Amino acid sequence: MTWFNLLLMPENLLWAWRKARRCYRMADGLFDQAEIAAFELNLEAELTAIRHDFETGNWRNRPIRLVPQPKKPDKEGKPRLRQYFEISVRDQVAWIALVNVLGPELDQRMPAWSYGNRLYRAAWYEEETAEGQNSKLNIGPYRHSAGYLYRHFKHSWPLFRRHISLTARKMVGKSIEEDDLDAGERLALEQGDELAYFHPTFWNRPASGDNTLYAASLDLSKFYPSVQVSAIQRGFDTLVEGFSDEPRLSALLSAMLRFEVDDGGLDQALKAKVDPIAPVGSFDGIPTGLFVGGFLANVAMLPIDREVEKLLLQHRNIAHFRFVDDHEFLAYDFDRLLEWMTEYAHLLARHGIGVEIEREKYSPAELKWLLHPDETVEPKKLSELRSVAIAAASVDGRKPTQLMTRTLAQVSMLAATDFDLLTDAGRSQRLEQLEWLLLANIPDNEIRGDTRMAFAAARIANLTPALFRPNEELLLEHRRLKALTRGKAPADLEPAMVKPFLDRIAELEKTEQENWAALVKRHFGLLFEAFATHPDKVRLFTRLLDYCRVTGHNGFDRMRRWMDDHTDDDHKFLQSYLGAMALHVLARHVLTASVALSQPDLLHRERGAARAFLENLVRADLEAFVPRASEAVRLQQFQWNARRAFEAALMLGATEIAMTDATLSNEMLVRAIGPEKAAAPGFVVLFEMTGVPLGVWFHWLFTTTGAHPMQPPVYWATAAKSYEPSRPEDWNGLRRYPRLLPPAAWKRLAEDPFLLKSDDEGWLLDAARTQPDRFAGLPNIAPVIADVRARVGNSRATLSLVEWTEKTAVMDSSDPRRSEWTALEIVRQILEPIFEPEGPDIDYLDRLHPEDVGIPFEWLPADWRALPEATDAGDKITWEAWQSLTRRSRVAHSPGMRDYRYHEVLVSVDDRAWPRRLRALGQILWGILRQSFVLPAAWNIRGQERSLIEIVAHDIERLTISSFTISILRACLLPRSRETSMLTQFPMLFGNAKGQSADDTEFDQLIDSPDALLAQIKQAQDVLQKSQMTVLEHKPRQLIPVRLRQMGAFIDGMPSEEELGL
Known part of the structure; x- marks a missing residue:
């Protein structure tokens, strides 16, 4: 399969969105929260549009919006602003999709001494039990489903610093005494297998055997903005095998590297403070704010890194380390150190990627004059500068105290x-x-x-x-x-x-x-003192807000006083940014605190902290953070976006708590829209105030807080009436709860019956059954409407699986009919016919749906069959009698229902049909076990059934079932299992084309065929049967067997009874 075909895979685009979503959640900068919610709300169409633009070669980036960010003060302590751009969500996802495919190939070519912005891949320590052996670090394939773009912090910066210290020891001695290392250093030593500096024969040590080394460092000036896009293009062209054979891919990359700056919504004074200046128009550099920007910088640097690697192996007397734009060097000889740094500067110039060394950031600082004779102002004579630099650069290789990592060790310990x-x-x-x-x-x-x-x-x-x-x-x-x-x-x-x-x-x-x-x-x-020391460190400021949220402490007055003190001084632009950041963060905290007030499982103090936070917030003077826009007050665009999100959050939060605390709810409304509008509030005012459809804001509320995952909130019927179904965002928002579609939504369906796709049949059936009169008014022209109408009117000779679970849900918990064994038996009977000589083709699983699975009436207790509405516990039945009955009267399946929530929609399914069928079978099993086929509400919005599959993971862990059935559910439903099934089919996607990655699938249960699934079900049933018993008065009971490894990797995929401990 070509690189371009891999790029177009639906799974790749979905992984890209998951990574982008995680990046936004971890971001310290400002972004438009409404834009992200709108993208997710329309996820299916957005990903389809990206794929279409890729495939047709019509890609065009959207303008990158300038949002200046604080940076470290200058030498005089004056605050500064750096370039930062807000990239559209669509472009972020597209870039990550490209890096998902081409990134592993390039990342593997990067030297081991390059640590920053390396792509995420599985890494774990395997404990060795043999005496005298240490734990072993395993590096697995590049993984995507977890949603991580880059490697964890502990595998980057701490490793970078520790490897420098360890290399110094290795340069002066053949071995390192591990007893002298802390735990972090010992693990870092284990992670150095690919680092040539740790090899026993690498170093050409001087004959003197002196323990003195010389250390120095440098930074690159304005790194990201300086990297020319032509250097990135060259990196892909020359270093990705087969890239030049795919002209469409090369053309797409060229189009994606064309960035256009938009600085609208910012005043001239603010734009003039940005360093470097970002003029409107074409931008030849890596825009800071592009999530994959760090990786693209590595690609541009890779030809230089590879040449450096060759020189290091040739000379073997220099250690070179790079973390993004920070470079560290170790050498045996000071003059050799200077030569190497000079040679490196020449390398940068010769490759012409656009970057230069920052002369003010050498360490020791005296290197500025030693390396650049053109510097005219010298504080001392060159000989004196040289002596000072030698003294500052000197390091005792055996005890490199200047390079020690004790602080890092403490940070790591506290983090763990x-x-x-x-x-x-x-x-x-x-x-x-x-x-x-x-x-x-x-x-x-x-x-x-x-x-x-x-x-x-x-x-x-x-x-x-x-x-x-x-x-x-x-x-x-x-x-x-x-x-x-x-x-x-x-x-x-x-x-x-x-x-x-x-x-x-x-x-x-x-x-x-x-x-x-x-x-x-x-x-x-304490936290405020740290912020006041480094006000440019945005994360310190946001920690103050986080602290107020989790403790209920009223720190707003102290933060406001800082804002007031810096309104008109040198910090005024920093103050405007932090004020916007405050409302940006507070918006999310308002939502989580409002939902917390009605959560019954919270601790009393947690609920009290949420209430105190909201009370403090509505009474605080926040005008100093971001004032209200008026003729006299002109807000920057980023301030307006933050204020808009904050006021929307107040309105949504007020709606959430209206039933539990009407007084506080009203105060929040007054704060958001003023006393006049709050007197007669309506949801329409939210759209009028922000210009963002209601569907977007409510989706933001639900995804931020996780509230109302299954059932609608009490206010939903009222809120839905304010939606405008003609807007795509509002229509998608109304799809969330089909049983409560408002009249306007039914009216739109009547006017546009082809609005629904053919696989919306299950969704429409849910709506039709709760509002049959509204459904009766829809015209029959659209096939999906006709099919649902036929289903609503038909009677059945058997119970549907949906009706079966409604019956079993009210039975005694020990009744075999609602047991785990029975759930597995139903799926087994669905699957077994395809193995019979005269049975159906496997394609009959393509339209598997609980409405089309028929359960014999004989399975119900006798009195329930006579009285269909009965809800008593029914008759008693033993395990033996029940198992005999299920084998005599079997489940029937009649394919027909088309429901995208069960049948994953793929552009091309020929080569991946089984994983799609496996998911449907898994959802059937999941629904039976939880005694309900009410799906997560978000899945009613097309695209969310793929994006929010993590909902299932949380639910699976709460089910009281055996670990064997849990492993089956995971294999059927969880993203990692789907990804694992693709490892051998598409190894290029995971950087494992040569099969050199460690196997990280030991604990994954891979079910790669119907035969394997049937075998797993039979195995799980056998284990359950061995734990079934009959107690007093012939009551059946089921013990829940658990195997700690949870069905890990076994020979031929199946454990023996000895392995199971049976």
């Missing part, structure tokens, strides 16, 4: 700590370490100060809520009061009896609240 498992003393100790990391004056050579502080701030923000411990004396007083009242209300007892208890409880509650408030306030002060 599960605070929920610590004692109170352990938590306090870890908190002290975090405070030290946050505020200590630590050199930046291991990890940048602002990055270290951002990490500590995030951990403190997450840890603080877990520090709360209820007052034991308070609990005791409550118990004593309860014992005294003995079920009576305190008001019904003598006041003299209960008053001492109530007074003591009130006193203890006040003390508890004061102590908690003091702790929360202190931690906020």
